[in-house]
Amino acid sequence: MTGNRPPSQPSRRRPPAKSSPSRKGRDHEAPISFQARLLKPVATDTPVSWLFLLLPAEASARLPSRSMTSVGGTFEGHPFQATLEPDGQGSHWLKVEAELWSTAGVHPGDTVTLEMVPLTTEPEPHVPDDLQQALTSASSQVRATWDDITPRARRDWIHWITSARRAETRIKRIATACDMLAKGKRRPCCFDRSGIYSQSLHAPEAEELPDG
Template identity: 60%
Template structure:
């Protein structure tokens, strides 16, 4: 656990997202306001901790309302011994070092094919800045939007831009980020 901030302890209910097929077994939880308020940012925040005593690392997503939510995949939920509808106990703290984000294959291929300056800028920015670029690119709903954003990103990175322009990391001022809606079944 991170030594720079006290552990944040809370309980939360696991929800199944509405509109997601039942065989897609991910769930999510909303952090209570009191827990979110203890985090260093209203935006994406990487944490380490436990869920029902099982250790994990994850990046909390902003809910667009000043709080955070956590996607709990099938593997993590199984290790925690929990199902949708269950109350789980968490103990988290922000990670001391931001982990490297997973770069989507199409973006990585485009970076390798781009002018060398684009990859040099990409390599020089922080993991958090890379996460912002990835989120901006992948938040487009259509394949055409994603492809266009990759092109824009390469152009901006080649020009030395270190962050996507006008990207609201908290989701509070745009509709780019929000918490899933819970299935009411």
């Protein structure tokens, strides 16, 4: 005689663990919203009218890269487009031009609200005068490679050159860039685009502002 078996128990298997999406695999369609304090760079011999802000770590983590990233969105409700720069600490900072912060009616020390999304099409970067002069006087092969590469690749070359700390290093990098472009090299080699490892990139130093 066969004994009665106890009724089967419902499965207690745990649902599969949710994997943490990588920086590149995250959904960038939803706007990145955050607040930040508007800062003024420390005064130098060359006066500037722009201000800047540091992105919160949570906002920066939603961007597709720790390197320079072009975004569009709103600053205090006013539309803007800019390229975020790495701060060398795994996050980003935003340069706020005078026209934007004055139109928004804000000042250094104010807390501002932003919404942004990464741009799907990379805008053409501004070419510094010294690099433009070198490209103009370079061989046709240099100019052909420069014209053929993508705006993002051109931005990498520019970023590599402008991240030089000394004037002599910058001059040398321009010459090296022209030489590599002449050989068909499309991007600078071994360039730490985030600045984390090389410690070559950082946000501007901010003036001390009163609390409140």
